Amino acid sequence: MATTIKDIARKAGVSISTVSLVLNRRGYVADETRERILSIIEEMDYKPLHSARKLATQKTGNIGYILWEGHFSEVEMFYSQVFLGMEYAARKNDYYILLTTVNDHFDPRQDLPRFLQYNDVDGVALAGRVPLDLIHYLDKHAIPFVLVDYEVPGKNYNTIKIDNYNGAFRAVESLIEQGRKYISFVGGTFIHPSIKERYRGYKDALEKHGLLNNSYLETYSYCEDVETSRAIGEKGIKKLLKSRPEIDGVFCCNDTTALGVLSGIQSMGKTIPGDVAVIGFDDIPPAEFSSPKLSTVSVPKLDIGKEAYKLLYERIHNPNIMPQTRTISVDLVIRESSQTKNKP
Amino acid sequence: MATTIKDIARKAGVSISTVSLVLNRRGYVADETRERILSIIEEMDYKPLHSARKLATQKTGNIGYILWEGHFSEVEMFYSQVFLGMEYAARKNDYYILLTTVNDHFDPRQDLPRFLQYNDVDGVALAGRVPLDLIHYLDKHAIPFVLVDYEVPGKNYNTIKIDNYNGAFRAVESLIEQGRKYISFVGGTFIHPSIKERYRGYKDALEKHGLLNNSYLETYSYCEDVETSRAIGEKGIKKLLKSRPEIDGVFCCNDTTALGVLSGIQSMGKTIPGDVAVIGFDDIPPAEFSSPKLSTVSVPKLDIGKEAYKLLYERIHNPNIMPQTRTISVDLVIRESSQTKNKP
């Protein structure tokens, strides 16, 4: 019923091989023949059937996108945007992105995403923190994959990184330039390498400006070894503010935390940015709608997705290239929550 | 390299036809033979290759999920959750859900999602408001589809609806029972049928309790003919409150709007729920983290996804069934923003 390569061949008076050749832009076909075939394809609105092509080429045409379930279900819009970036990029090559989630108690024998079980993807993007066993599985089975915003210490995998260090450094420096002296860090678990890097940027900026005396870090940081949330932000800053009312700036490990910090500060009767300035990281959509609007380090999520796709694509079509890391740069966006101290 | 049906057949000493029969649980196969084949399949960890199976059966094994781009990029977590529900359900039948977006200026000749161009899906779920031309395309090409949280007046398509009317009715009734007398409606465009229904529920609840005098609706409602956002919520309630300071309750067309309403009320120096109570609709994640925590009508997003999948699945495997509408019921969740008036 749907038109097939045979219909095209018949109508063009050539063999299906020839049609296939022009379809795949390979081999030599007389210009005149090619034109004729092309116009017939156009005219009959012929589209090659994917499953047939896949069977013949032994490629799947699919790329998997695996996300820890918590990241998808929660307020976290971050990785959905990254996904969207991949989807955009994949359109050009007619790849499909299959999105699925894994959860914490991951057992490769039980919980393997079905597209992995059925060998139904040519490669996989892993978004954020994912189970190590999953990474090992991919590694062992030589399935091309790329880590997005995550890394495994001591291992050299294909990865897309965010420039966490410099983003954090610049954010904290801007607080210092505004005249802030007592700058807190509020964050979640350091299992996530991004958070660790942001903390490092925070520390180094303080050091560069000579603020980092003996017990600064212990005094002004609040980190809890759990996933980030508004809740820990709110809790953290309240605790800090109670013992250290002189705090006049906060750099948060991400926007989710920062949103909690905002409420925390306000609930203690302090003004933002009058009394204390706040900067987050990520630039998730709610950051624009908070009150005051959140200053943050903006991460180009769509670009990350695109880059992840590109790297994966190259890797799939050239399995011999060495694993590489690409770093995506970020931008400091000053909104309302971190204006200069003297003009609130 | 990967093990195929031939390997299994050889090892079991049968033909590939027989293996195929047990794989598909059809036809008669001697129990003893079946057992043997099954255990060999297990042992060799054999998985049939999807593309081969698809070629043979002329099915794609894919379902499309189409979302208006705005809904995906914005704060809107709603339809991502619905997607997740579909994905969960699809795992059981080894269907893949292909998620893509369309945008506003949709031209079926240009902007058709690639899985539609290539006939690569057995059916499609349309989430929320989508271009009419897209619906017409699917209808014309007899591609099974289901509308999720959307409907086309005068047309009888497969659809999953939210019980918007009753949810709204109950929410408003709860405000009335708390002693609220001047209850506003703040909302966005009525192009979205859900919002229209919620408004109807609001109106009927007022009427039932005899509150609906002549100009109540004109006086206390604020609706703007745009997509909902925090911004319109904030703007709307401020405007209403300025002319009508007696307002003591607000029912919002959704949580996004309600979040803006919360800020609006607070920025005018009024307390929630002391001075005015607020109820939203949807129960998106941020509703739990606002201050005060938002009372809302909770919509089971994962269930909606599951139900959409089921309906689509049935429709695909039995094209003759009549289009049907399934309504998902909702739950009123009272949190902090709508406590009783006398005990704030």
Add this chain to the structure above:
DNA sequence: CTGAAAGCGCTTACAG
């Protein structure tokens, strides 16, 4: 209850 054979719609050496 089971096997031989045709077919699904492509691609890709291999001849010519």
Add this chain to the structure above:
DNA sequence: CTGAAAGCGCTTACAG
């Protein structure tokens, strides 16, 4: 530059 043929890994009538 082009065609005939084999093959990708399955399913499905059809015999037996």
